[in-house]
Amino acid sequence: MDLVALRRDVHAHPEPAFCEVRTAATVLAHLRELPVEVRTGVAAMRREGVPAYPDEATLRRFADRAVETGADAEDVRRFAAEGTAIIADLAGRRPGPTWALRFDMDALPVTEADDPAHAPAANGFRSRYEGFMHACGHDGHVAIGLELARRLADRDFPGTVRFLFQPAEEGGRGARAMLAADAVAGVDRFLAVHLGLDLPATTVAAGITGIFATTKMRARFTGVASHAAAAPEDGRNALLAAATAVLGIHALPRFSAADTRVNVGTLHAGGNVNIVPAVAELTCEARSKDGAVNADLTERVKQVLCGAAQAQGVAVEIEETGGSTSLACDDELLDAVLAAAAATGHGERTVRLHEMGGSDDASLFAEAVQRAGGLATYTVVGGGNPAPHHNPYFDVDEAALPVAADVLEALVRQTTPTDDNT
Numbered sequence: 001m002d003l004v005a006l007r008r009d010v011h012a013h014p015e016p017a018f019c020e021v022r023t024a025a026t027v028l029a030h031l032r033e034l035p036v037e038v039r040t041g042v043a044a045m046r047r048e049g050v051p052a053y054p055d056e057a058t059l060r061r062f063a064d065r066a067v068e069t070g071a072d073a074e075d076v077r078r079f080a081a082e083g084t085a086i087i088a089d090l091a092g093r094r095p096g097p098t099w100a101l102r103f104d105m106d107a108l109p110v111t112e113a114d115d116p117a118h119a120p121a122a123n124g125f126r127s128r129y130e131g132f133m134h135a136c137g138h139d140g141h142v143a144i145g146l147e148l149a150r151r152l153a154d155r156d157f158p159g160t161v162r163f164l165f166q167p168a169e170e171g172g173r174g175a176r177a178m179l180a181a182d183a184v185a186g187v188d189r190f191l192a193v194h195l196g197l198d199l200p201a202t203t204v205a206a207g208i209t210g211i212f213a214t215t216k217m218r219a220r221f222t223g224v225a226s227h228a229a230a231a232p233e234d235g236r237n238a239l240l241a242a243a244t245a246v247l248g249i250h251a252l253p254r255f256s257a258a259d260t261r262v263n264v265g266t267l268h269a270g271g272n273v274n275i276v277p278a279v280a281e282l283t284c285e286a287r288s289k290d291g292a293v294n295a296d297l298t299e300r301v302k303q304v305l306c307g308a309a310q311a312q313g314v315a316v317e318i319e320e321t322g323g324s325t326s327l328a329c330d331d332e333l334l335d336a337v338l339a340a341a342a343a344t345g346h347g348e349r350t351v352r353l354h355e356m357g358g359s360d361d362a363s364l365f366a367e368a369v370q371r372a373g374g375l376a377t378y379t380v381v382g383g384g385n386p387a388p389h390h391n392p393y394f395d396v397d398e399a400a401l402p403v404a405a406d407v408l409e410a411l412v413r414q415t416t417p418t419d420d421n422t
Contacts, residue, residue, distance in 0.1 A: 096158025199382025
């Protein structure tokens with residue numbers, strides 16, 4: 001397996017949340033060569049109850065592209081019909097803990113830069129799907145996960161490693177869908193790995209601080225259309241209600257107990273210049289570094305939405321479309337990651353904790369494992385990214401890929417004092 005070539009192949013074929021049919025088929029093709037027990041479909045995730053799940057036409061479009069670019073047609077059909085999550089268990093030859101390692105697969109609705117200064121464009125692996133891009137490093141995560149599985153195929157380690165190839169991290173929906181299928185049942189230690197986050201290339205952070213709990217919401221306002229000049233009093237202005245809500249959300253007070261964020265990301269309304277708009281829709285989010293504060297802030301956002309609707313005499317439907325929680329990394333795992341980095345020659349470029357400043361629904365996996373008495377951390381390997389995450393010029397230094405694989409391999413193979421308790 002060529003680690004860089006695999007990353008570039010995934011990068012060139014980005015697929016958004018729950019549409020990762022080609023990526024999942026690629027992962028499955030590699031896993032079939034290894035001594036792993038694989039779960040897909042309802043055994044890996046549950047589609048029911050997932051908000052804003054892609055419609056059949058969208059799934060069909062990405063499935064057709066996947067087959068056209070060489071993916072196995074039957075695998076693609078099954079992933080499009082049953083969901084793209086993959087769980088693979090690899091058992092070691094000796095007793096030990098059960099690890100769960102998360103590798104997210106989805107891309108973003110960002111058009112990638114077509115500029116010779118941008119390495120993917122210069123080297124021929126720029127996104128082939130206009131309007132979509134791996135602008136957060138998930139292409140690298142997929143490659144790291146498969147490389148690690150290949151290295152561990154000798155089964156010369158204690159315990160079991162569970163590889164979680166997760167859809168839909170962006171927007172915070174994929175982890176919930178996998179948790180509904182008991183993805184981390186029986187897990188003693190959980191780790192998510194992420195490339196980038198403004199760390200220098202190949203620097204290893206054993207864990208993170210400052211991860212935000214978040215709630216993503218969609219609000220749909222429904223009023224009454226009327227002639228904007230002849231009978232404006234007969235209309236009920238959904239756009240005005242939505243616009244009022246936008247200002248109200250951004251005017252919410254901050255909290256003294258924890259850092260918070262609010263944002264309205266989109267606002268759409270239909271009609272014409274001479275029609276009182278009857279329909280408007282917005283998407284927004286609340287975030288906090290404290291889960292309880294985020295829950296309170298979320299309720300305040302909903303109150304603003306409802307109040308704006310009532311003021312204009314329109315109806316509003318609010319849907320939570322995704323979310324995640326906060327995360328506290330366990331010291332024992334931080335120590336273990338640092339020891340693994342040192343053992344593989346990467347110890348001089350390590351930090352114990354790195355400030356994240358974003359959200360990731362890997363926190364939901366971590367929370368589930370910790371509630372059951374296990375340990376969790378979120379490890380970062382610097383990507384030397386030349387542009388911010390979610391930017392058209394985002395890229396990672398590919399030297400980070402083997403570093404991440406080295407550290408994770410050493411982490412799984414080494415025996416630590418906590419093994420006695422698992």
